[in-house]
Amino acid sequence: MTTKGHSTMGSTPEHYKRLGIRKNDIKPWEDGYRTKDVKGTYEWWYFDSQMDDGSTLVIVFYSNKWTLAPKKGPTPQVTFALHTADGQEFSETMEMPFSSFEAAVDHCRVKIEDCLFEGDLHEYHIRFNNGKIEANVRLAGNVPSWRPETGYFYFGDQEQHYFAWLPSVPEGRVEAEVKVEGKTLTYTGTGYHDHNWGNISMMSIIRHWYWGRAKIGRYQTISSYISGEKKFGDNKFPIFMLAKDGEIIADDAVSFLHFWEEDPYTDSQTGQTFYNRLLYDYNDGRQHYRVTYQRERDIEFHQASASLSKPLQLLAKVIRLDGVYIRFTGMATIECFDGSHVVESVSGPAIWELTSKI
Template sequence: MAAHDIPDTPEIRATLQRSQEEGLAALGLKSDTVEPWEDGYRAAAAADSTFEWWYFDCQFDDGSTLVVTFSNKPHTDPSGPLTPTLLVIRQLPDGTRRHLEPTFPAGEFAAATDSCDVRIGPSRVTGDLRTYDLHIEADDIVADVHIDRAAPSWRPGAGITYFGQAKDRYLAWVVPVPYGTATATVTEHGTTRQLTGSAYHDHNWGNHLMGSFLDHWYWGRAHVGDYTLVYVRMTTKGLFGFGEVNIPTFFLAKGDRLITDDLVPLRLTTSGDVPGPGHQSYPTRMEWTWRSDRGSIAMTVTNPTLIESLDMKVPRHGVGALLHAGEHPMYYDFNADVDLDIRLDDLTDHVTGRTLYEKMMFR
């Protein structure tokens, strides 16, 4: 049975608006403003039942990349003990790739609640939405990165999606840096390089095993010409008795000006599926469309290159192994071509470039 898109009707919009207003009030948020404390340790009061991570992604002008994630524990075990983990993925211009994921004792984790200030072992990140500084140590890699935000910090509404009528299971998200510039000093194998490029930073937390309520998601970002995009479609395993539901999220800015973050009109059509690792598949063409009384936005993503695949299968035993025998969760990460066509009442443009996106499969 195909998943349902959220209908774009006045009734649905009114319901979503009420839900967002309730979420904003409950979480103490301002509707159109992200504040520095929102990038602090949001799970601090419920760390025994909540996972949380701060994600940073740098694309350097020499063709190399650096991905860093600070996590309080694996998202596959939100009720587990504090397991501070530093993920570092470093790719060189020739395609050589290193994936480091050291864990640390709970006592080597610290995070502030009033701003982004997270420490795991000798590594640390601090930031105030406008600028961020990272110091990273993993194996023989030592990196110092400075990020200056160039697109407005953003959260989609209240930034929280509840799964289930009781609203006791959730996944939350804020994007402090949809796009920024980066300068870095990176030492590896005894060689030090000075690098410049672009950066992205977001922050997630939740309190339930994501695979229990999500089937899969597509999440991507791009900076093309003067435009910054973040695009998402989460597909649930069954929500409120309506079966599978597609939950979109969309952000489009030009420079430091938000053009739209109206998520309801966003639709995705995929085609050209090919087999991937772990007995999963992925499309070779994605057509994202957005239409409203303001006009239309079309984004076509093609020619994907699979740059990372991670087996996310959780070891199970006994009855659990039988119940989940057919599942093989996988994470795919891609680089692809993107064609962006904007036809709004106050803006018309067409640009092409590259996009990074992922497909996360929980089944």
């Protein structure tokens, strides 16, 4: 019998049956439109990339604003963020009426005005065009689609609330062309695409959430550590996937992952303590790997209450519905151990993020 404090990762045979999916068998429709205009839901399709020259490009399509799940109808958005290797930043947000939003349910095809996100779990075309910036991206997967168990995290006494996550392309090759300020920029690099949806505000169920991914040499990794809200049991959800040469070799984070933070710093905007270094240590007795993320700079920062009036900002803090979203860039290192000895160590650029209440 469940309680009000109940939360769990969907992993039982009943969960799989309820959702109509199978373990380790992902179908194209799972990357299609999942919430289907249901009131109070949100959904997004996310793409990020690290280019060979050091630039980063992030494009996200939303059926609804990500910070809350409004009781009114969806508010579609597309966001674009390009940070070039020479220090230029181009950031755009398109917020459109729901009449501009189109999405397929049998595969990933999301269209908002002249922006398109389409693919089949292997190859994707992403287009952003708001009249000022036009970008066309091709993403070809090197690692098969993956999810932690069902990909659903359930909250509530009847598991009536959920947040779901599908890493459709854990890592892939990127080719991109961006037209901005009269110039055409061309890029190649490594990229990632995932898909998220839910029916309750993330700020209501999740207190703290790290997520990161990297391609380093022959390795590709996804790592996350989620801390649920106290009213749902204050549970921790470790998530980890490590692939080598495109083959997944480790992903049982619940049994074998240890996570910790190092090197605290005080954020100048919020006065809160965050961490420069995150470590994910996976040891199943047969293989032992450690992934370390070392922060260099923030490439995106949002505070949930920033758009509210001063009185509402204060209220958000008092009732603990205020939060931050930070996207970091830096270096990730993957170490392979034999006993206590490091027998392989490789490093490369990475993107990771933090969502946290303050």
